[in-house]
Amino acid sequence: MILAGDIGGTNTRLALFENGRIVQEQKFPSRDHQSLEEIVREFLKGKKVKSACFGIAGIIRDGKCKPTNLPWILDEVHLSKGLHIPRVHLLNDLEANAYGIRVLKKEELFVVQEGEAREGMRALISAGTGLGEAGLAWDGKTHRPFPSEGGHVDFAPRDALEVELLLYLQKKLKHASYERVISGPGLHTLFQFLVETGKETFNENIRKEMEKREPPRVISEWGEQKKDKACTRAVEWFISLYGAEAGNVALKFLALGGVYIGGGIAPQLANNFLHGAFCSSFCNKGRFKTLLQSIPIYIIMNDKTALLGAASYAEGQ
DSSP, rough: OEEEEEEOOEEEEEEETTTTTEEEEEEEEEGSSSSSHHHHHHHTTTTSEEEEEEEEESSSSSEEOOOSSSSSSEEHHHHHHTTTOOOEEEEHHHHHHHHHHHHHHOGGGEEEEEEOOOOOOOEEEEESSEEEEEEEEEEESSSEEOOOOGGSOOOOSHHHHHHHHHHHHHHHHHHBBGGGTHHHHHHHHHHHHHHTTTSSSHHHHHHHHHSOOOOOOOOHHHHHHTHHHHHHHHHHHHHHHHHHHHHHHHHHHHHTEEEESSSHHHHHHHHHHHHHSSHHHHHOOOOHHHHHHTSSSSEETTHHHHHHHHHHHHHOO
């Protein structure tokens, strides 16, 4: 059996694979545990596996990783010895997602922009607890995933409102990156900016709902359903910013083969991406507008893509 993991700041998802199929799967709240080893032991309950691969939100260096949004230290050698698994591999979480793209079915992709079908570089951008970005290099035969930390580059405002947002972020944070506005927490930040600066009203019903559930989920749901003006505006702005940065990624990687949108937020707002400001922001790059209009854009609807990618990588090693 192969063990695959998708390690995020919010949840850790583990799955056992046999013959390329999931035979057991479980999700754990990441911050409720002291380490990945603790979670894996609880999941395996003594089962033996021949190989494991974990996709993690963080930089992998020499087989080691300090996750961006978790107080853990991960080490391939330490995990292998401690868990008695012969081969353990660590991948950046977006790299794992990129490997997973290669095994997805057509119906597992939601088309945002048709574009022109062609071979070439691809790119992946994924907003969840944080913002991840990765590339898929085309070598003439197949796509070879590679990681990046592009979600942490400087946030670049596009108009006077976003200049004001940048100044607002700089007062609160040491560094204003795209992850601070394009992520679950980022959606909440956009909402807070709108109400704290008096551009929208903080509805008392929203306040009560946020006391019971995570604010980003409330904002997303109420915004999509247009139940609250501040939520609706925050969601529309979020999607516009998402499109702008996706277009930046497409240009940086020259992703003529397509841009893929991962993470847990986009599938919930898929129709908003289709009918909202995503594509106009994606293509609004001056002299390169026509080129960007020709690039296919897809939302990944299968939330197991990172697990599939991690398992595929482990199988090939």
